[in-house]
Each structure stands twice: as structure tokens, then as C-alpha cells.
Amino acid sequence: MTVAISDSPLLSPLTMHAEDVCARLGWKLLRVTEAKAADMLLKNFADLALVSPLGYGLGVGRVDYRLVPGACVMLNNYTNVAGINFRESLEIIETCESATPEDFLSIMGSIVLAEKFDLDVVLTKSGTSSTGSDSSVDYVRDGQVAALDVSEEWWDLTELPLPVAVWACRIEADIDKIPEAVEAMCSQGLVPHMIDEAVTLGELPRQGSIIYKWDADTEKALMSTLEMLFYHQYVPELPAIKLLGRD
Secondary structure (H helix, E strand, O other): OEEEEEOOHHHHHHHOOHHHHHHHHOOEEEEEOHHHHHHHHHOOOOOEEEEOHHHHHOOOOOOOEEEEEEEEEEEEEOOOOEEEEEOOOOOOOOEEEEOOOOOHHHHHHHHHHHHHHOOOOEEEEOOOOOOOOOEEEEEOOOOOOOOEEHHHHHHHHHOOOEEEEEEEEEOOOOOOOHHHHHHHHOOOOOOOEEEEOOOOOOOOOOEEEEEEEOOOOHHHHHHHHHHHHHHOOOOOOOOOOOEOOOO
């Protein structure tokens, strides 16, 4: 069996022991980009993968996936993980760029611009425009503060966390071993990572958390995200949320 996981540091708490677990089970482990992991699962080059809601949604009507409830990554309100910035002194915003335009969080940033600010921008690769872009959506580097926080804006739209990564498997995979394996890959004692905005004395910080386990809001949050991806035609149909062991 082949497992594909993203090499993103954001997802590392879910894959801390992936090498050891796959070696013990005789599974092949591949560390690839987010988009590549989803593509490998779709094309049957992987049996189990850590994917975004977009990666899950792209399989609708083509592959019978199951989501593995348990370990996941959700951004709850302000997290300073991905942000949107704007060029100064602009009256009209028509373009948006990203260093990773295929990544789920970049796409969700462009959707936020459309939903909250009625800005119908086309997401392009950074550096491809000779005149520069009106706006950008990218992962936030240490010490940086974006004009808009993607997960905070999503919370403002939906009052739900933004799912970033879930485990999905093909139904013909070795499903009996998957739940225990996924749990064993995680770092020990996973609890929400609480985040407080760095502010100057006297200011009230924005707050949020990164959640690493399914909770009561996870399915609702996933469906809200999939509905938005479908509305903006990033997925061809609205997929059902099918859970391993239930559906």
C-alpha cells in the first residue's frame, strides 16, 4: 500500500511518526506537495493520502473515497497561517497572485476576496505579471502580519473552522489497518494549538487555534467548505462526506 503526505510543516503533527508506522506495516511512504498527494490518490498511485477538502472534492464522481475521522488540521478563527495583502493606494483590485496558486489555502484566500469583498480575481503565479499584482495570498512567514488573515475571514463568513487537511483513502485500500495507522503517525498528545496575535501593550490580540482532531463541527465545516468550492467551480459536483466505518 502507498501513502502520500504533504511536506508542509503545518501538517507535521499528523505525520511525525509516518516513516516508522509505514516501515512497520510494509507500506510505501511518499512526501510530496499538497496538490501531488491529491493527484496521486485520484489516479490510484496512492491508496491513502493527507488531502485538503479540494483534494477530496476532486474525486467526486470518479473515485469512491472514504475520509478517516480522527486526525486532521483545522484553522479556527485567527491563526496567522495564510494571509492576504494589497498594493498601496489602489481603488480597484482586479488581480491576485500567490507563490503557491494551486494550494488549498491560496484558493480559499481568493474565495474570501470574492465572498466578502465582491472581488472576482484570477489567482496567478507570483512573478508572472510584468506590472505586478493588485493583491497576493500566501503563507505567512515568521514575524509577518498580513492585511487579512484567511482563516479569520473564513470564520467571519461561516462561524466555522477552516479544514485544511484530512486523511482520505480509496475504498479498495487495506482499510482495516488504516484508522490505527493514521492515529499512530501523529505526534503524542495532540491538543489544539492556541494562538494569540502579537500586539503592542494595551491592544487586544486576535485569537484562534489550530485543531488537530475531529470534533462536533468537523463534518459541518467540511461541507461548508465543499459547498463553497463547488459554488466557485473548483470541484465539478458537490461530494457527500463519506466516513470510513460509517458510509
